[in-house]
Every structure is written in C-alpha cells, then in structure tokens.
Amino acid sequence: MTTTKPNLKDISSKVMAGERISKEEGLFLLKDAPLMELGNLAQQVRFRHNPERHVTFVIDTNLNYTNVCDAYCTFCAFYRTEKDSDAYTYNVEQVMEMVGQAASKGVTTVLMQGGLNPKLPLEYYKSLVSETRKRYPNVLPHYFSAPEIQKISQVSEMPVREVLRHLKESGQETLPGGGSEILADSVKRKLSRLWPKGRVSEWEEVHREAHSLGYRTTATMMYGHLEEPEDVIEHLERTRDLQDLALSEGNEGFTAFIPWSYKRGETPLAKRVKQESGPTPYLRMIALARIYLDNIKHIQASWFSEGKKTGEVALNFGGDDFGGTLFDENVMQEAGFYNRTSIDEIKDIIRDAGFKPVQRTTKYEILQVFE
Numbered sequence: 001m002t003t004t005k006p007n008l009k010d011i012s013s014k015v016m017a018g019e020r021i022s023k024e025e026g027l028f029l030l031k032d033a034p035l036m037e038l039g040n041l042a043q044q045v046r047f048r049h050n051p052e053r054h055v056t057f058v059i060d061t062n063l064n065y066t067n068v069c070d071a072y073c074t075f076c077a078f079y080r081t082e083k084d085s086d087a088y089t090y091n092v093e094q095v096m097e098m099v100g101q102a103a104s105k106g107v108t109t110v111l112m113q114g115g116l117n118p119k120l121p122l123e124y125y126k127s128l129v130s131e132t133r134k135r136y137p138n139v140l141p142h143y144f145s146a147p148e149i150q151k152i153s154q155v156s157e158m159p160v161r162e163v164l165r166h167l168k169e170s171g172q173e174t175l176p177g178g179g180s181e182i183l184a185d186s187v188k189r190k191l192s193r194l195w196p197k198g199r200v201s202e203w204e205e206v207h208r209e210a211h212s213l214g215y216r217t218t219a220t221m222m223y224g225h226l227e228e229p230e231d232v233i234e235h236l237e238r239t240r241d242l243q244d245l246a247l248s249e250g251n252e253g254f255t256a257f258i259p260w261s262y263k264r265g266e267t268p269l270a271k272r273v274k275q276e277s278g279p280t281p282y283l284r285m286i287a288l289a290r291i292y293l294d295n296i297k298h299i300q301a302s303w304f305s306e307g308k309k310t311g312e313v314a315l316n317f318g319g320d321d322f323g324g325t326l327f328d329e330n331v332m333q334e335a336g337f338y339n340r341t342s343i344d345e346i347k348d349i350i351r352d353a354g355f356k357p358v359q360r361t362t363k364y365e366i367l368q369v370f371e
C-alpha cells in the first residue's frame with residue numbers, strides 16, 4: 001500500500017469540502033505550507049464561519065487579586081512568595097474598587113487572575129464574583145483560569161465540579177483559558193517545577209466540567225518555548241476533542257481560540273529559550289488554528305502578542321476577533337513586555353485591515369457595529 005505525503009492541494013480540497021484535517025496534514029501546514037497560501041486557505045475558512053466582514057473586539061481589562069503563588073512556573077515573572085516585600089493579596093473591597101474603576105471606563109469584561117495562593121478560601125472567590133455582579137451589572141466576571149480552579153479545589157478539599165458549581169451560583173458564566181501553555185505532558189513536564197502538578201489532564205478537567213455546567217470558556221496556547229511542532233498539533237487535537245465533547249453534550253464550549261507567544265523577559269525559562277518566535281510563526285499559528293479547529297467559531301488575533309502591525313495582518317490570516325483593550329495588563333509587563341492601545345486605535349487597525357469594527361461581550365454577543 002502506498003501512502004501519499006500531505007500536500008497543500010489535497011488539503012485545500014478537503015478543507016473546502018468541509019472535511020476535517022488529520023494530525024499529519026496539520027503538521028504539514030505548520031512546517032511546510034507556503035505562508036501566503038496557508039493564509040488564503042485560512043481566510044476562506046474564516047468567512048465560512050463568520051461570513052460578514054466584521055472583526056469583533058471587547059472593552060476589557062486584566063486585573064490581579066494576588067501575586068502570591070506556590071507554583072513557580074519557569075515562564076512566569078509575575079509570582080512572588082509570601083515573604084517577598086512586594087507580595088500582595090487584595091481583600092474583596094480593594095478588588096471591587098479596581099473593578100469599579102474599570103466599569104467607569106466602559107469595560108464589559110474583567111479578566112481576573114492571580115497566583116495560586118494557598119491561604120485563600122472558596123468564600124473569597126465566590127465573593128469576588130457575587131459582588132462584581134451585584135455592584136457592576138455591565139461587567140461579566142471572566143475570572144480564574146484552570147490552575148486557580150484546581151488550587152481552590154485542593155484548598156477547599158472539594159471536587160473541581162463542585163467549585164465550578166459554587167462559582168456559577170455566585171454569578172460566573174465564563175472562564176479564561178490561561179494555564180494551558182502547550183497541552184502536551186512532554187512539554188508541561190519541562191515547564192513545571194512541581195511536576196506532576198500542572199498536567200494536561202488538570203487543565204482539561206476544568207474546561208470539560210465547566211462546559212458541562214454551561215460555562216463558556218476560551219482555549220488558549222502559549223507557544224515559542226520548549227515545544228516541538230508535534231506538540232502544537234497535539235494541543236490543537238486535544239482542544240478540538242474537548243470541543244467535540246462539549247457540542248456532543250449539547251453545550252457550546254469554547255467561544256474562541258487565542259494563541260500567543262512566550263516572552264522571555266525576566267523569566268527563568270529565558271536561559272533555555274534563546275530567541276522569541278516573532279511575527280511569521282504567529283501568522284502561521286493563527287492560520288493553522290483556523291483550519292484545524294473546525295468546531296470553534298472564533299480565532300483571536302490580537303495586537304498584543306506580536307504588535308499592532310502583525311495583529312492587523314493576522315486578520316487576513318484567519319483571525320476574526322481582535323481581542324480586547326487590556327487596560328491594566330500586568331502579567332506580561334512583569335516579564336518586561338509592555339504594549340498598550342485604545343478603543344479608537346483598535347477600531348482604526350480593524351478598518352485598516354479591511355473590516356468593520358464590532359464591539360462584543362465576553363460571550364461574543366454583538367453590542368455595537370461601527371462604520
């Protein structure tokens with residue numbers, strides 16, 4: 001029996017017929033497909049999922065309630081130990097003050113994450129959610145990524161599903177996708193100082209349970225460090241499988257897929273990663289994700305990861321969402337990576353790329369279409 005090696009012509013025909021691509025085909029697209037042709041194919045798929053020339057964005061901010069963390073990830077410059085002089089943990093009132101300031105700027109999504117602080121009980125997290133909903137009805141609390149949910153579960157000695165049920169009862173409807181990095185244990189093992197903590201199955205458990213309880217979540221990927229191309233494909237395959245499961249159970253699952261590259265900065269991992277990956281791999285990742293993840297409607301191409309120009313180009317490589325304003329981003333800033341924008345600038349970049357800017361909510365509901 002002869003097997004044909006994957007090639008772009010066959011893959012394009014398959015994709016245009018609405019068929020799903022295999023791991024081998026994904027690997028070919030990632031490593032060998034000509035960039036412009038890959039982008040063209042991805043853009044055709046983009047218009048199948050989202051036919052209008054709209055690019056969505058959200059007015060959002062990233063807040064942090066604590067930087068105390070006992071996970072010590074090698075790619076992180078944000079965490080502190082309890083003994084560090086600049087360690088902080090805000091109480092609920094202090095956090096609500098920050099959320100209130102964000103709400104007064106028109107923010108509708110607050111993405112809030114913290115370190116894995118072993119001193120914080122479940123009640124604290126529930127109060128952050130319920131007080132946000134009570135005081136700022138226009139803000140959707142997009143709080144706590146999978147490692148935090150696992151930490152709450154461990155500290156409160158309660159299964160993950162129960163933790164998520166409590167948070168849902170407090171008013172939470174979505175979860176951010178942070179903590180996935182690369183969903184391959186061969187990579188996670190190298191990134192975690194506390195292995196076997198931080199396994200792929202832990203991230204998957206949180207999102208699987210969240211979907212089955214009706215949460216919408218995002219799928220993310222931080223690439224450009226210790227992974228091989230095969231690991232990227234494993235990540236996409238696992239993400240696609242999780243979404244298949246959510247849909248098969250009648251849930252909506254992931255709203256979007258959001259890749260970004262690792263930034264070396266002041267992080268310990270920088271000793272092992274000599275170079276950041278740059279714009280071309282980003283465009284390739286956006287395009288590949290659009291083609292591979294045939295069951296996820298939105299692919300987020302942000303101004304934040306590789307800069308505004310690359311973000312703009314990525315809107316013609318399969319991205320249909322431009323992320324958010326990220327008014328108070330701190331985590332990447334700690335790593336030495338500083339990038340800022342405004343609502344008007346986001347709208348201009350989207351128009352320059354040839355699309356209409358559309359303001360959305362965390363759950364991708366449309367709020368306003370701009371000319």
Ligand code: SF4
Pocket residue numbers: 069070071072073076077078079114115116147
């Ligand atoms: S990435 Fe998150 S979990 Fe890891 S050390 Fe930093 S704050 Fe802690």
